[in-house]
Amino acid sequence: MIVVLQGDDRPPGMTPVERIADVRYVTERDLGKQLPDADILFMYDFWSEALARAWPEAGGPGWVHIASAGVDRLLFPALVEGDTIVTNSRGVFDGPIAEYVLGLVLAFAKDLPATLRLQAEGAWRHRETERVAGTRALVVGTGPIGRAIGRTLAAAGLRVGGIGRTARSGDPDLGEVLSDDRLHEALGEADWVVLAAPLTDRTRGMIDRVALDRMRPGARLINVGRGPLVVEDDLVAALRAGRIAGAALDVFVDEPLPAPSPLWGLPNVIVSPHMSGDVVGWRDELVRLFADNLDRRLSGRPLRNVVDKRLGYVRSGDPASSS
Amino acid sequence: MIVVLQGDDRPPGMTPVERIADVRYVTERDLGKQLPDADILFMYDFWSEALARAWPEAGGPGWVHIASAGVDRLLFPALVEGDTIVTNSRGVFDGPIAEYVLGLVLAFAKDLPATLRLQAEGAWRHRETERVAGTRALVVGTGPIGRAIGRTLAAAGLRVGGIGRTARSGDPDLGEVLSDDRLHEALGEADWVVLAAPLTDRTRGMIDRVALDRMRPGARLINVGRGPLVVEDDLVAALRAGRIAGAALDVFVDEPLPAPSPLWGLPNVIVSPHMSGDVVGWRDELVRLFADNLDRRLSGRPLRNVVDKRLGYVRSGDPASSS
Known part of the structure; x- marks a missing residue:
């Protein structure tokens, strides 16, 4: 039954x-x-x-x-x-989320939110925009979603690196993967920081004030993983102080994002309702x-996507896992 | 001097x-x-x-x-x-414009304008979005800008075809290229129609009522070429009647786009101020x-980018042309 x-x-x-x-x-x-x-x-x-x-x-x-x-x-x-x-x-969700992330990267680089705002005012205001080719993306999370994001961003010309539990070089999707104890070091090199990690005791709150301080002033944070990967108050403070250039958040500590949250109204922040993978x-x-x-x-065959309940996600080695 | x-x-x-x-x-x-x-x-x-x-x-x-x-x-x-x-x-302008076009494709597919509108209202409204991988793009114009667009869209998983003066198969950037007298036939197959042709007597007004009628109801038009490639009144009528799903226009018959133009305010239209290539x-x-x-x-060497003044653009065969 x-x-x-x-x-x-x-x-x-x-x-x-x-x-x-x-x-x-x-x-x-x-x-x-x-x-x-x-x-x-x-x-x-x-x-x-x-x-x-x-x-x-x-x-x-x-x-x-x-x-x-x-x-x-x-x-x-x-x-x-x-x-x-x-x-x-x-x-x-892998392919849909990867496309969504690339769309956010391009929206920031091409200043699309300002274009739409100016259009609503009927204002013709030429601006110079950014190239994405050659910029550097750090993908946090090496599961199938992070891997799809890595492949998709690399196909658009970005230089991609990763953060995972285990360091490795020459990863086919993420290039150089650093172990998560080197996160702070890696953050300083990235124009785009993309969070696609599972929420576990190890990842909760990993993007806090200290991590945000390590990011470049021109960098943007994109979170398509889970809200509590980020300490939201610290993110709000970093955005208000201009310590990073923007954030696109599809996930939040509380969902729906409560009305009083300052994230709704901060400039250079894109808020979406947990929909990045839902095509x-x-x-x-x-x-x-x-x-x-x-x-x-x-029929007695092995199940796909068996979760390691102590780790909190499917281990990549799982031969029957889909990816 | x-x-x-x-x-x-x-x-x-x-x-x-x-x-x-x-x-x-x-x-x-x-x-x-x-x-x-x-x-x-x-x-x-x-x-x-x-x-x-x-x-x-x-x-x-x-x-x-x-x-x-x-x-x-x-x-x-x-x-x-x-x-x-x-x-x-x-x-x-090739690479910058190609990135800009991909950004517009993803903005439509991922419903980003609605996301930003809902965010401004503080409204959390989940929606289902579209995948771009596997959808079909028709690039009109086989110069370096059209080619860069073709490569960039293909890298993101779209199936790309082209329209040029001369038909050819297996084009490295655009795949199957049909000659422009077969434009109407090709329009019916495309989810995305991207205009990157030079403005000449041959291309002026090519997207008119008849052409728009051939497009699919779910298709979007993206114009990064020149405004007069499109008969704007016909486009407005097609958009109002829902005969196509949207348009992103970076170029217009008159620039700046005059305040009375209905294009400013039509739903599913993105208006930008001729900036797609300006990084x-x-x-x-x-x-x-x-x-x-x-x-x-x-120093008496051949010049780059010599325009064929009768054609109105640099011929692709020009050995000294940059691309």
Whole structure:
């Protein structure tokens, strides 16, 4: 029996799944009632934090699949410590997010926000813009999303480097990868700092006042990972003081971004509503990935995207992981 | 003696030129007075149309160099028919314009104008966006700017085709190039139509009602060439009727775009002030190109970027042309 945790809408394209299994769609309210009978939980409402509260004392289903790449909101001690296998939707968002990041880089370089503002005023004001070719991007995070970002920025002529857990040279997607204890050193060399790391104890708050001080005055920060990678108050202070040139944020500590946040109105800041990976058809893609994993489980083949619950993400070595 | 036609500002970095020649800086008003004594004219104010009026009856200088890629505003019958050599600034704008076009493509696909509008309202509204990889771009114009656009879009995963005077297959930058008499047929296949052609009798008004009718309802038009390639009234009608999905225009029939133009305020239209190629340092680059050509002329070597005055652009076969 499969329990599907949904928000307002049911996932599309579930007919093939319904043909081979008993599927029950529940919202947060009824999750606790259905969960003890579930063999499998599909967290289609990947943003919900209801699972920790609803988790049966006797242990939950053997397999939980989540319709997102990040699992930071999903994991809680009983799930991490128990035998339940957790899989995620790694692979669905890589290309879309990489394009989104390149779009933000070009929007800054070509001064597009000012162009749109001037257009709204009916003002014709010529400006000189920046080339992106030859500028330097530092991609923080070496998972499939960070790799896709690296490839896409390099294809547009940027010089790309990376930050990961493990240092390596000649990475095919990210070139020179420095270990994260050298983040501060690497920040000083970058025109673009792109955050695509999972949120873990190791990455939380990595972009704080000290890190922002290391960035170049002309540099921009782009966060498509998770909001708490950045200490938002420190970022606001750095932007106000002109210590960095701009920021594009698709993720925030609290989402939706609360109305009082100064980030909404700061010049040189682009705020978007956690949508960088969500292209037309993404929901179907998420369901297809779940259905494929279900097929694997029913036929005894290894699952794709098995999360290392202690690390908080899928390890790159995982042979069955999609990427 | 070199006459430099300037606007408000003198060109930067002219010291090396002043060391080897008598240089006189004039504005439109004094052009007629100085021109009869000039051996060389540097049209640094490339937007001026004063030359036709100031042209001496006895013939002008032997060489005119213009600080732009397009020569449509420069050419007039006495210049075309006379012996004066005309050179342009082909090559300076290629990479910058290509990046600008990719930025516009991504801005449309990722719905960036709406993101900025919603941000200004403090509204958090998730939307699904488009992938650009796999979509089809038709680049009209096979000069160095069109080629750079083709390469840059292809690097971002778009499928690129071209329109030129001469059909060819397997073009390294543009893939399949159709001759311009097949424009209407090609328009129906494109998600992005990018205009980078010179303005000549052959290209003027090529995007008219009939052409716009051939475009796909989801397609966007991007014009970084010259305004009169497009019949603006027809474009406004097509946009209002939703016959195409959007347009980004950096060039217009009249520049600055007049305040009453409906283009300023149409939804899904991005208006920019003829700046797509103008990156920081472009003015220095333009002067360097002129200085290099001057050096060539004084030492008897072939000039770069010699314009075919009857065609209205530099022929690609020109071995000394920069690209």
